[in-house]
Amino acid sequence: MMSSMSLSRMLRAASVCRTMSTATKLTAVEVNDKTGIATVTLSRPPINALNVELLHDLYQSIKEIENNKSRGLILTSSNDKVFSAGLDINEMYRPDKDRARLLWTKLQDVWLALYGCALPTAAAINGHAPAGGCLLATSCEYRVILPQCRIGLNEIQLGLVPPIFCMFNFLNVLPRRVAERALVQGRIFTTEQALQIGLVDDVASSKEKALEKCSQFIATFAQTNPLARSLTKLKFRGADLQRFESERTNELESFLEFIDHPQMQEDLGIYLEGLKKKNRN
Ligand SMILES: CCCCC/C=C\C/C=C\C=C\CC(=O)SCCNC(=O)CCNC(=O)[C@H](O)C(C)(C)COP(=O)(O)OP(=O)(O)OC[C@H]1O[C@@H](n2cnc3c(N)ncnc32)[C@H](O)[C@@H]1OP(=O)(O)O
DSSP: OOOOHHHHHHHHHHHHHHTTTTSSSSEEEEEEEOOOEEEEOOOOTTTOOHHHHHHHHHHHHHHHHHHHEEEEEEEEEEESSSSSBOOOOTTOOOOHHHHHHHHHHHHHHHHHHHHHHOOOOOEEEOOOOEEEHHHHHHHHSSEEEEETTTEEEOGOOOOOOOOOOHHHHHHHHHHHHHHHHHHHTEEEEEHHHHHHHHHHSSSOSSSHHHHHHHHHHHTTTTTTTTHHHHHHHHHHHHHHHHHHHHHHHHHHHHHHHHHHHHHHHHHHHHHHHHHHHHHHH
Protein backbone atom coordinates (compact mmCIF):
# COMPACT_ATOMS: atom_id res chain seq x y z
CA MET A 1 0.00 0.00 0.00
CA MET A 2 1.17 3.50 -0.76
CA SER A 3 2.32 5.41 2.34
CA SER A 4 0.73 8.78 3.12
CA MET A 5 4.21 10.28 2.73
CA SER A 6 4.68 9.11 -0.85
CA LEU A 7 1.10 10.06 -1.72
CA SER A 8 1.59 13.63 -0.54
CA ARG A 9 4.87 13.81 -2.47
CA MET A 10 3.08 12.63 -5.59
CA LEU A 11 0.33 15.18 -5.13
CA ARG A 12 2.90 17.93 -4.69
CA ALA A 13 4.69 16.87 -7.87
CA ALA A 14 1.43 16.70 -9.77
CA SER A 15 0.54 20.23 -8.72
CA VAL A 16 3.80 21.67 -10.11
CA CYS A 17 2.98 20.89 -13.73
CA ARG A 18 -0.44 21.21 -15.24
CA THR A 19 -1.62 20.61 -18.74
CA MET A 20 -3.49 23.56 -20.16
CA SER A 21 -7.20 22.98 -20.56
CA THR A 22 -7.17 23.73 -24.26
CA ALA A 23 -4.11 21.62 -25.00
CA THR A 24 -4.54 20.53 -28.57
CA LYS A 25 -3.94 17.33 -30.40
CA LEU A 26 -0.68 18.05 -32.21
CA THR A 27 0.87 20.32 -29.59
CA ALA A 28 0.93 19.57 -25.88
CA VAL A 29 1.12 22.52 -23.51
CA GLU A 30 2.36 22.12 -19.97
CA VAL A 31 2.68 24.97 -17.49
CA ASN A 32 5.03 24.71 -14.55
CA ASP A 33 3.08 26.30 -11.71
CA LYS A 34 6.24 27.01 -9.75
CA THR A 35 8.05 28.92 -12.50
CA GLY A 36 5.06 30.01 -14.59
CA ILE A 37 6.88 28.80 -17.71
CA ALA A 38 4.84 27.06 -20.42
CA THR A 39 6.37 24.32 -22.57
CA VAL A 40 4.88 23.65 -25.99
CA THR A 41 5.74 20.21 -27.34
CA LEU A 42 5.37 19.56 -31.06
CA SER A 43 3.71 16.14 -31.26
CA ARG A 44 3.08 15.09 -34.84
CA PRO A 45 4.84 11.76 -35.41
CA PRO A 46 7.05 10.73 -36.98
CA ILE A 47 9.01 13.93 -37.66
CA ASN A 48 6.79 16.91 -36.79
CA ALA A 49 6.35 17.87 -40.44
CA LEU A 50 4.44 21.14 -40.41
CA ASN A 51 1.05 20.55 -42.00
CA VAL A 52 -2.05 22.73 -41.76
CA GLU A 53 -3.26 21.09 -38.55
CA LEU A 54 0.06 21.24 -36.69
CA LEU A 55 0.53 24.90 -37.64
CA HIS A 56 -3.03 25.63 -36.52
CA ASP A 57 -2.49 23.96 -33.14
CA LEU A 58 0.87 25.62 -32.66
CA TYR A 59 -0.61 29.06 -33.32
CA GLN A 60 -3.45 28.40 -30.87
CA SER A 61 -0.99 27.23 -28.20
CA ILE A 62 1.25 30.29 -28.55
CA LYS A 63 -1.71 32.67 -28.30
CA GLU A 64 -3.18 30.79 -25.36
CA ILE A 65 0.11 30.93 -23.45
CA GLU A 66 0.53 34.62 -24.21
CA ASN A 67 -3.02 35.41 -23.06
CA ASN A 68 -2.63 33.35 -19.88
CA LYS A 69 0.25 35.56 -18.83
CA SER A 70 2.79 32.76 -18.48
CA ARG A 71 6.33 33.85 -17.57
CA GLY A 72 7.81 32.45 -20.75
CA LEU A 73 7.45 29.92 -23.54
CA ILE A 74 9.71 26.98 -24.38
CA LEU A 75 9.30 25.15 -27.68
CA THR A 76 10.41 21.52 -27.97
CA SER A 77 9.53 18.21 -29.63
CA SER A 78 8.14 14.87 -28.48
CA ASN A 79 10.44 13.10 -30.96
CA ASP A 80 13.89 12.34 -29.56
CA LYS A 81 15.59 12.64 -32.99
CA VAL A 82 13.73 15.38 -34.84
CA PHE A 83 12.68 18.81 -33.58
CA SER A 84 10.77 19.45 -36.82
CA ALA A 85 11.42 18.37 -40.43
CA GLY A 86 9.99 21.69 -41.66
CA LEU A 87 6.99 22.04 -43.92
CA ASP A 88 5.23 18.82 -44.83
CA ILE A 89 6.27 18.39 -48.44
CA ASN A 90 3.11 16.35 -49.06
CA GLU A 91 1.18 19.59 -48.59
CA MET A 92 3.12 21.16 -51.48
CA TYR A 93 3.41 18.20 -53.84
CA ARG A 94 0.31 17.90 -56.07
CA PRO A 95 -1.47 20.12 -53.59
CA ASP A 96 -5.08 20.95 -53.02
CA LYS A 97 -4.93 24.68 -53.84
CA ASP A 98 -7.12 25.86 -50.96
CA ARG A 99 -5.14 23.78 -48.53
CA ALA A 100 -1.82 25.10 -49.88
CA ARG A 101 -3.13 28.65 -49.36
CA LEU A 102 -4.13 27.74 -45.84
CA LEU A 103 -0.76 26.11 -45.17
CA TRP A 104 1.20 29.22 -46.09
CA THR A 105 -1.21 31.55 -44.28
CA LYS A 106 -0.91 29.46 -41.12
CA LEU A 107 2.89 29.38 -41.40
CA GLN A 108 2.83 33.17 -41.64
CA ASP A 109 0.50 33.37 -38.61
CA VAL A 110 2.79 31.14 -36.56
CA TRP A 111 5.85 33.19 -37.49
CA LEU A 112 4.08 36.43 -36.51
CA ALA A 113 2.89 34.93 -33.21
CA LEU A 114 6.27 33.46 -32.24
CA TYR A 115 8.64 36.16 -33.54
CA GLY A 116 6.42 38.89 -32.06
CA CYS A 117 5.50 37.01 -28.85
CA ALA A 118 5.38 39.33 -25.86
CA LEU A 119 6.84 36.64 -23.59
CA PRO A 120 10.45 35.47 -23.41
CA THR A 121 10.77 32.53 -25.83
CA ALA A 122 13.31 29.71 -26.01
CA ALA A 123 13.75 26.58 -28.11
CA ALA A 124 15.00 23.29 -26.70
CA ILE A 125 16.09 21.78 -30.02
CA ASN A 126 16.15 18.09 -29.14
CA GLY A 127 16.67 16.82 -32.69
CA HIS A 128 17.23 17.85 -36.30
CA ALA A 129 15.76 21.19 -37.33
CA PRO A 130 15.94 21.72 -41.11
CA ALA A 131 14.01 24.46 -42.95
CA GLY A 132 10.72 25.23 -41.16
CA GLY A 133 12.16 23.55 -38.03
CA CYS A 134 15.01 26.06 -38.04
CA LEU A 135 12.52 28.86 -38.75
CA LEU A 136 10.61 28.01 -35.56
CA ALA A 137 13.78 27.78 -33.48
CA THR A 138 15.22 31.05 -34.76
CA SER A 139 11.93 32.86 -34.12
CA CYS A 140 12.68 32.32 -30.43
CA GLU A 141 15.06 34.49 -28.40
CA TYR A 142 17.29 31.69 -27.14
CA ARG A 143 18.27 28.25 -28.44
CA VAL A 144 19.82 25.15 -26.91
CA ILE A 145 20.55 22.17 -29.14
CA LEU A 146 21.59 18.56 -28.48
CA PRO A 147 24.78 16.94 -29.84
CA GLN A 148 24.73 15.37 -33.32
CA CYS A 149 21.88 17.46 -34.65
CA ARG A 150 21.55 19.33 -37.93
CA ILE A 151 19.96 22.72 -38.29
CA GLY A 152 19.64 25.30 -41.06
CA LEU A 153 17.50 26.91 -43.73
CA ASN A 154 17.99 24.74 -46.81
CA GLU A 155 15.04 26.02 -48.89
CA ILE A 156 17.29 27.06 -51.77
CA GLN A 157 18.49 23.45 -52.12
CA LEU A 158 14.92 22.52 -52.95
CA GLY A 159 14.82 25.30 -55.56
CA LEU A 160 12.67 27.44 -53.26
CA VAL A 161 13.28 31.14 -52.58
CA PRO A 162 13.58 31.56 -48.82
CA PRO A 163 10.67 33.72 -47.67
CA ILE A 164 11.35 37.08 -46.08
CA PHE A 165 10.87 35.80 -42.52
CA CYS A 166 13.81 33.42 -43.01
CA MET A 167 15.96 36.44 -43.71
CA PHE A 168 14.65 38.35 -40.66
CA ASN A 169 15.31 35.40 -38.36
CA PHE A 170 18.87 34.88 -39.58
CA LEU A 171 19.70 38.58 -39.52
CA ASN A 172 18.43 38.71 -35.96
CA VAL A 173 20.77 35.94 -34.88
CA LEU A 174 23.82 35.98 -37.17
CA PRO A 175 26.17 38.63 -38.54
CA ARG A 176 24.79 39.88 -41.90
CA ARG A 177 27.52 38.30 -44.01
CA VAL A 178 27.13 34.91 -42.33
CA ALA A 179 23.32 35.09 -42.59
CA GLU A 180 23.40 35.91 -46.30
CA ARG A 181 25.88 33.18 -47.14
CA ALA A 182 24.01 30.57 -45.10
CA LEU A 183 20.73 31.34 -46.88
CA VAL A 184 22.22 31.59 -50.37
CA GLN A 185 24.06 28.29 -49.90
CA GLY A 186 21.13 26.63 -48.11
CA ARG A 187 23.58 25.49 -45.42
CA ILE A 188 22.66 22.86 -42.90
CA PHE A 189 24.94 23.13 -39.85
CA THR A 190 26.07 20.47 -37.38
CA THR A 191 25.63 21.13 -33.67
CA GLU A 192 29.28 22.27 -33.35
CA GLN A 193 29.06 24.58 -36.39
CA ALA A 194 25.75 26.05 -35.23
CA LEU A 195 27.27 26.87 -31.84
CA GLN A 196 30.41 28.28 -33.41
CA ILE A 197 28.58 30.75 -35.71
CA GLY A 198 26.01 31.67 -33.02
CA LEU A 199 22.99 30.07 -34.65
CA VAL A 200 22.41 28.43 -31.26
CA ASP A 201 23.35 29.77 -27.84
CA ASP A 202 24.26 26.55 -26.08
CA VAL A 203 24.52 22.77 -26.32
CA ALA A 204 23.03 20.37 -23.76
CA SER A 205 23.60 16.65 -23.39
CA SER A 206 19.90 15.74 -22.99
CA LYS A 207 16.44 17.13 -23.60
CA GLU A 208 15.94 17.61 -19.84
CA LYS A 209 19.15 19.65 -19.60
CA ALA A 210 18.14 21.68 -22.65
CA LEU A 211 14.78 22.45 -21.05
CA GLU A 212 16.56 23.42 -17.84
CA LYS A 213 18.86 25.82 -19.69
CA CYS A 214 15.84 27.35 -21.45
CA SER A 215 14.11 27.82 -18.08
CA GLN A 216 17.26 29.43 -16.69
CA PHE A 217 17.31 31.86 -19.62
CA ILE A 218 13.67 32.80 -19.02
CA ALA A 219 14.38 33.16 -15.28
CA THR A 220 16.92 35.91 -16.06
CA PHE A 221 13.91 38.16 -16.67
CA ALA A 222 12.30 37.43 -13.29
CA GLN A 223 13.14 40.90 -11.95
CA THR A 224 12.37 42.71 -15.21
CA ASN A 225 9.11 44.55 -15.74
CA PRO A 226 7.26 42.33 -18.28
CA LEU A 227 5.72 45.25 -20.18
CA ALA A 228 9.04 47.10 -20.45
CA ARG A 229 10.65 43.85 -21.60
CA SER A 230 8.09 43.09 -24.28
CA LEU A 231 8.07 46.67 -25.59
CA THR A 232 11.86 46.64 -25.82
CA LYS A 233 11.72 43.35 -27.74
CA LEU A 234 9.13 44.92 -30.04
CA LYS A 235 11.44 47.88 -30.69
CA PHE A 236 14.02 45.45 -32.03
CA ARG A 237 11.56 43.31 -34.00
CA GLY A 238 8.84 45.84 -34.91
CA ALA A 239 10.35 46.92 -38.23
CA ASP A 240 10.56 43.28 -39.38
CA LEU A 241 6.97 42.66 -38.32
CA GLN A 242 5.79 45.75 -40.22
CA ARG A 243 7.71 44.89 -43.36
CA PHE A 244 6.36 41.36 -43.16
CA GLU A 245 2.78 42.67 -42.96
CA SER A 246 3.31 44.82 -46.03
CA GLU A 247 4.65 41.85 -48.01
CA ARG A 248 2.61 38.95 -46.65
CA THR A 249 0.00 38.90 -49.46
CA ASN A 250 2.69 39.04 -52.16
CA GLU A 251 4.64 36.26 -50.46
CA LEU A 252 1.54 34.11 -50.25
CA GLU A 253 0.85 34.57 -53.95
CA SER A 254 4.53 33.93 -54.83
CA PHE A 255 4.44 30.71 -52.82
CA LEU A 256 1.28 29.52 -54.60
CA GLU A 257 2.70 30.45 -58.00
CA PHE A 258 5.96 28.73 -57.14
CA ILE A 259 4.47 25.40 -56.16
CA ASP A 260 2.05 25.52 -59.12
CA HIS A 261 4.97 25.47 -61.55
CA PRO A 262 5.36 22.06 -63.32
CA GLN A 263 9.15 22.05 -62.84
CA MET A 264 8.73 22.74 -59.13
CA GLN A 265 6.24 19.89 -58.86
CA GLU A 266 8.67 17.56 -60.60
CA ASP A 267 11.51 18.63 -58.27
CA LEU A 268 9.37 18.24 -55.16
CA GLY A 269 8.29 14.77 -56.31
CA ILE A 270 11.93 13.72 -56.82
CA TYR A 271 12.92 15.16 -53.44
CA LEU A 272 10.06 13.39 -51.64
CA GLU A 273 10.85 10.11 -53.40
CA GLY A 274 14.52 10.49 -52.38
CA LEU A 275 13.50 10.87 -48.73
CA LYS A 276 11.33 7.75 -48.92
CA LYS A 277 13.91 5.70 -50.87
CA LYS A 278 16.41 6.27 -48.10
CA ASN A 279 14.22 4.09 -45.87
CA ARG A 280 13.70 1.38 -48.48
CA ASN A 281 17.43 0.76 -49.06
C1 LIG B 1 9.53 35.05 -52.24
C2 LIG B 1 8.21 34.70 -51.70
C3 LIG B 1 8.06 33.37 -51.05
C4 LIG B 1 8.20 32.32 -52.05
C5 LIG B 1 8.20 31.09 -51.26
C6 LIG B 1 8.53 30.01 -52.13
C7 LIG B 1 8.94 28.93 -51.69
C8 LIG B 1 9.16 28.60 -50.25
C9 LIG B 1 8.40 27.38 -50.00
C10 LIG B 1 8.55 26.54 -49.09
C11 LIG B 1 9.43 26.59 -47.99
C12 LIG B 1 9.51 25.47 -47.40
C13 LIG B 1 10.29 25.33 -46.23
C14 LIG B 1 10.28 23.88 -45.79
O1 LIG B 1 10.20 23.68 -44.63
S1 LIG B 1 10.34 22.62 -46.94
C15 LIG B 1 10.73 21.17 -46.01
C16 LIG B 1 12.18 20.98 -46.02
N1 LIG B 1 12.53 19.90 -45.15
C17 LIG B 1 13.52 19.09 -45.42
O2 LIG B 1 14.20 19.23 -46.42
C18 LIG B 1 13.76 17.98 -44.42
C19 LIG B 1 13.76 16.66 -45.09
N2 LIG B 1 13.87 15.59 -44.09
C20 LIG B 1 15.03 15.22 -43.52
O3 LIG B 1 16.06 15.79 -43.73
C21 LIG B 1 14.95 14.04 -42.57
O4 LIG B 1 13.72 13.40 -42.77
C22 LIG B 1 15.07 14.44 -41.08
C23 LIG B 1 16.52 14.84 -40.78
C24 LIG B 1 14.11 15.56 -40.69
C25 LIG B 1 14.71 13.20 -40.21
O5 LIG B 1 15.51 12.09 -40.56
P1 LIG B 1 15.10 10.63 -40.07
O6 LIG B 1 16.14 9.71 -40.61
O7 LIG B 1 14.83 10.62 -38.63
O8 LIG B 1 13.69 10.38 -40.74
P2 LIG B 1 13.37 9.99 -42.24
O9 LIG B 1 13.44 8.51 -42.36
O10 LIG B 1 14.22 10.79 -43.17
O11 LIG B 1 11.87 10.50 -42.39
C26 LIG B 1 10.77 9.77 -41.87
C27 LIG B 1 9.62 9.85 -42.84
O12 LIG B 1 9.23 11.22 -42.98
C28 LIG B 1 9.30 11.63 -44.36
N3 LIG B 1 9.70 13.07 -44.38
C29 LIG B 1 10.84 13.60 -43.96
N4 LIG B 1 10.81 14.94 -44.06
C30 LIG B 1 9.61 15.25 -44.57
C31 LIG B 1 8.96 16.48 -44.91
N5 LIG B 1 9.56 17.67 -44.71
N6 LIG B 1 7.72 16.42 -45.41
C32 LIG B 1 7.10 15.24 -45.60
N7 LIG B 1 7.65 14.03 -45.29
C33 LIG B 1 8.89 14.05 -44.79
C34 LIG B 1 10.32 10.70 -44.97
O13 LIG B 1 10.12 10.60 -46.33
C35 LIG B 1 10.00 9.41 -44.23
O14 LIG B 1 8.84 8.87 -44.84
P3 LIG B 1 8.65 7.29 -45.02
O15 LIG B 1 9.86 6.78 -45.73
O16 LIG B 1 8.56 6.76 -43.60
O17 LIG B 1 7.39 7.16 -45.80
